[in-house]
Amino acid sequence: VEELLEAGDQTVVGDRGTPLSAGQKARISLARAVYQDADIYLLDDPLSAVDAGVSRHLFEQCIRQALHEKITILVTHQLQYLKDASQILILKDGKIMKKGTFAEFPKPGVDFEDILLKTNEEAEPSRVPDSPTLRGQPSESSVQPQESPRPSLEDAAPEDQDTETIQVTLSLESRSEGKVDFKAYKDYFTAGAHWNIIIFLILVNIAAQVSYVLQDWWLSSWANEQSTLYATAHGKGKEILVPDPGWYFTPYSVLTAGTVLFGISRSLLMFYVLVNSSQTLHKQMLESVLRAPVLFFDRHPTGRILNRFSKDTGHMDDLLPQIFQDFVQTFLLVMGVVGVMVVVIPWTTILLIPLGIIFFVLRRYFLETSRDVKRLECATRSPVFSHLASSLQGRWTIRAFKAQQRFQELFDTHQDLHSEAWFLFLTTSRWFALCLDAVCAVFVIVVAFASLFLAETLNVGQVGLVLSLALTFTVMVPRCVRQSAEAETMMISVERVTEYLDLEKEAPWEYKHRPPLSWPQQGDIDFSNVSFRYSSDGPLVLKDLIPLIDLRKKVAMLGTGILGGSDLVSRLFKLHRPRVDLYVPGVQAASFGSHRYRREAPIIKQEPVLFIGTMRKNLDPFNEHTDEELWNALEEVQLKEAVEGLPGRLNTELAESGSNLSAGQRQLVSFARAILRKNQILIIDKATSNVDPRTDELIKKKVREKFAQSIVLTITNRLRTVIDSESVMVLDSGRRVEFSRPYKLLQNRNSLFYKMVQHLGEAEAAALTETATQVSMDKE
Structure with a gap:
């Protein structure tokens, strides 16, 4: 912390943990819990937020050593750590389906993932993973799952050195000094009306005031005349000619009516403009x-x-x-x-x-x-x-x-x-x-x-x-x-x-030059020396990426050092501007608007985005699909029966961020939304980091079925998720260092991918190697 942050542990952390990276937030949350020196620790899957090397380090140094005398309940999907547990509980819908020690399970070396899958199938197979019903409140714990970090490997950096750097710093709120600039007045008044209306408003105000002054002046003249008449009549007793009362009353009435009329008009017009x-x-x-x-x-x-x-x-x-x-x-x-x-x-x-x-x-x-x-x-x-x-x-x-x-x-x-x-x-x-x-x-x-x-x-x-x-x-x-x-x-x-x-604006939403309606007819992503940084004074987080991802490719991406795959997603969705651009289906990304660009590449993120509204609106916000298509998409992700059981079915109202759905259900709704789009490019950004193995397998299966003719770019920390990909791209400190089939990378003992796999433990590494070998043989 002292090396990474300018103010060390006195650095001000802003909203949502800014400027810390996601990995740093996860580790700080874990450190905060350990620092409390409590008797019981509830750890809700903190290891899913880091890569294999950091995960192993946290488990060994923190959970096994620092908490070895504490009661620790660890929720995790990383099965390689089960052999170190004193007691193993397998839960389904809040119920204990199986329990015991590692040695008490059916046989040594048992495939726990297979047990988890079978347990889910035995327990009401028609029900959706996690929870089949809408819940009232979301659950959190003292250590909450966060977005995947930008990890560092033990072999790429010393174990006590974190290569993650702070990408963003909080800015102080700007505060002007001195007089309010004339531009603020100009912007305020001209925003509500044209100059002609403003001039007319000024004239109405002047007319109202003139009418008011003339009214008082006329009343004063009338009073003076009556005083003169009274003095003349009683002082000298002469016969005088009394003027017609209407001579004073009529103009006074007109001026009074004008005052009222102009006063009401200027008030209404003033409020209308402002x-x-x-x-x-x-x-x-x-x-x-x-x-x-x-x-x-x-x-x-x-x-x-x-x-x-x-x-x-x-x-x-x-x-x-x-x-x-x-x-x-x-x-x-x-x-x-x-x-x-x-x-x-x-x-x-x-x-x-x-x-x-x-x-x-x-x-x-x-x-x-x-x-x-x-x-x-x-x-x-x-x-x-x-x-x-x-x-x-x-x-x-x-x-x-x-x-x-x-x-x-x-x-x-x-x-x-x-x-x-x-x-x-x-x-x-x-x-x-x-x-x-x-x-x-x-x-x-x-x-x-x-x-x-x-x-x-x-x-x-x-x-x-x-x-x-x-x-x-x-x-x-x-x-x-x-x-x-x-x-x-x-x-x-x-x-x-x-x-x-x-404010500084991102790339335009629409350009006059638009790609044809049939675009994209094929899927390919060409990184033409792409480099970019988060801010003008920040370090480069992508450096001269060159790979071309062809049609129908299923590519997995792993990042080390200061780069996480989310940096690349930021560029793909034009959230930041690179030094040199990239090409998606043959068209330069900067040559057309962000709206069309983003619509053609759906993304499934670790934290799915759901809005307050009906299930129908969250699946199909622009009313582009029929009910039959919505039900088919829900059936593909095994959510149909759960949604049919809801009081309003597709019209059921979701809470903020979908908090009345379980984590697995929110992820599957997001995936169903991607299935409806039928795009040539699909991006999965750590979507399975916090879901159970069954949901992970379901998403992988549907990706292979529904996006067989599309590019699928998967960014994840789960090596089991990427082991059957056609290619794996490993990025170290923003630069591509490896890009090949998983089986081929595992044959090279010096590759970063090989070292990542080895951090999972001997048994898990052997299982992944066997899977990669089998996938390679099947394709050949």
Whole structure:
């Protein structure tokens, strides 16, 4: 660890164990269990995640030596270790079918795999492997099976040296500084409407405010006229001509109706534009994230991504439209109030100019702090989400190690840090509001006393209008300044969202140039000096691969050192870009879109991908097949009877990741989906690492039957799975070192493949050699 990781054991491990490789995660999980010094250990098949050499090392050094005085229950499909067990239990559907010591079984050297197969056949042969019914909850253990590692051989490297390197490093969350860039405002407003609509919105807001000011001015003129009439009538007693009441009432009614109409229109139009902007930006951000390369998800924890899709998007949906609407209305109202005050009492300009300077300085001083405090609050929220996501994902392990208190304290630490930033933001906002209110109170006092001193030069209407506007001023100006500052602070959420609009994109999904609909008519994969790395500063994990895999070839792939077969799968599915490209059925991979490319090469992974939805949707997501074809595919993988027994049959709802299916059932559903596609290329990426021998044999049998005319590329750590392949490709540190028939490689005692087989033990190695010999003789 000290050599591989820059910070040694202080290296921060991110979401899903990033930046550790799968093999490292499996070994760290095992080491964590051993470190607890417990009396009883439950090990749920940890050896399936490593190759033969590492598996032997872990079994001998860890399980046999470090745990030799402990009660250890090991679940495994690696039968070569059974002779070292004190007690052997063979289970079927949760029941013990056979038990005893190695010596107590029928005869020495018994084929345990054959016993396992017969046991499954005797116990209700119509039932599917693992469990025939949907289960309520998935099971986990303190040591969980992980994806296959990038293994190292004892002969390729010293036993105490791990040649796996860290491919990906976590990146810190970016945080801008200073003012919110004008581009964020431009992107926000133009996302919801064209410039013509925005200009029209501005004109409607101005019209609403003009109508509102004219309404007050007309009412003031009406009041002055009535005051003059009253003074004339009672002062001199002369006969006067009273104007028609409609002269004032009609225009006032029109202005009132205009104020209401324009006010409603600007509110509806403003919310329409801003809500539409939020929807558009969310859609663009989602598309950008979906188009991002896999490396992006390795470097950014789930909580960080969810933070922008939840809280930041929530600010755009809920707060920003209301804040901008309030700010625009109050700003125009303040401008109208200031205009009227200057026209009616010009001397108020003397007060308004220094008042404006004070507000400007206060706002600028406040924003220098509040912007960065808000960014800090947003950044400290991400660890809370990440911690919750990882805790929920590993809740079984947390309970097994009785670490609830530690994880609760860690959550409290993250939450306290976020609460501190949020509280700081609230206190700075309250301080700003208090300063604004104090300044406005002083302004009203000065205006009131000034009106008394100038009472002889002002009429009643002017004094009433000025005092009314001054009171309105004290309410609207602080609100306007606060809302303008709040708008800029909330625009940080838009700034964070727009950061995800410019993510690096993977290869285009579609090109104008498309291969013919009949492509691919044949299956072949040509690696034309393919090399690539996970990141621009990372090491090469594939180096100058040249092999040509021909039609109908069944090729198995084993990796050592820093390379696992999954690196090649990443390239085959265009998840990463190589230094030199490859050709699939005669067409350069980079010359057409990823959608079509990926559709033609189904993959069965170690952890099958199932979605929430019906069994039908998981088998046929695009409704391309009939029910008869779906049932036939299920029958091929021996799942038909199990699915027929479900309440909804094909319409039965699956839980998240198919957790209400057993591991074997999930794998068989994934294989049935591949059978339906009938492609020329099939990739099996460690699909049988965590399944029982019967399911392994079933998948191998159906691959030979259903994909006889196709290329089948199998990536696995199970040597028994690859021993009957037509060819085996061995990659060491990213470079192809061996590529031949298993039988031929086993004849070379210096080959890496031969050394892998020998790590399984004498009896298992002899059995595999015999199988390879028989397969070679049959083909000849």
